[in-house]
Amino acid sequence: MSTPPLTATSYAVLGLLAIKPWSSYELTQQMDRSLGRVWPRAVSKLYEEPKKLAAHGLARSAAERNGRRTRTVYAITQKGAPRCAIGWPSRARARRWSPSNCSRCSSPTTAPRPT
Numbered sequence: 494m495s496t497p498p499l500t501a502t503s504y505a506v507l508g509l510l511a512i513k514p515w516s517s518y519e520l521t522q523q524m525d526r527s528l529g530r531v532w533p534r535a536v537s538k539l540y541e542e543p544k545k546l547a548a549h550g551l552a553r554s555a556a557e558r559n560g561r562r563t564r565t566v567y568a569i570t571q572k573g574a575p576r577c578a579i580g581w582p583s584r585a586r587a588r589r590w591s592p593s594n595c596s597r598c599s600s601p602t603t604a605p606r607p608t
Contacts, residue, residue: 496548502534506542507569507577510552514568517543543567551576 509515509523521539524532543565546552551573557566569577 497545499545499549499551502532502538503542503545504577505532506539507546507551507573510543510546510567510569511574511577514566515543516557516564516566518564520567546573 505524505528506520509520509527515523517540520543521536524534524539543552543554547554547567551570552567553570554565554567556563
């Protein structure tokens with residue numbers, strides 16, 4: 494059986510795993526807090542993503558005791574680290590916004606009108 498292809502959501506979860514190891518429940522909570530308003534996903538789909546990353550070798554899973562219960566905690570692997578875009582925000586901030594580098598603002602039809 495082949496592994497399902499990675500999606501943009503897979504890479505968002507991989508980015509969270511680059512921060513620290515998470516359980517599936519913690520990942521769904523963090524996705525809701527950080528991206529839920531702009532990137533809504535069904536919770537059932539979010540629970541599948543860490544398993545998919547583990548199947549591709551980008552994350553590893555480990556059973557961990559949490560009181561009486563056992564939970565699975567996922568962490569990024571050496572193979573997964575270069576695949577996540579953890580450095581992207583710092584590069585994006587390096588380029589300051591201005592009307593000249595904003596395609597929406599430099600177009601005559603969509604540029605803000607002076608008041």
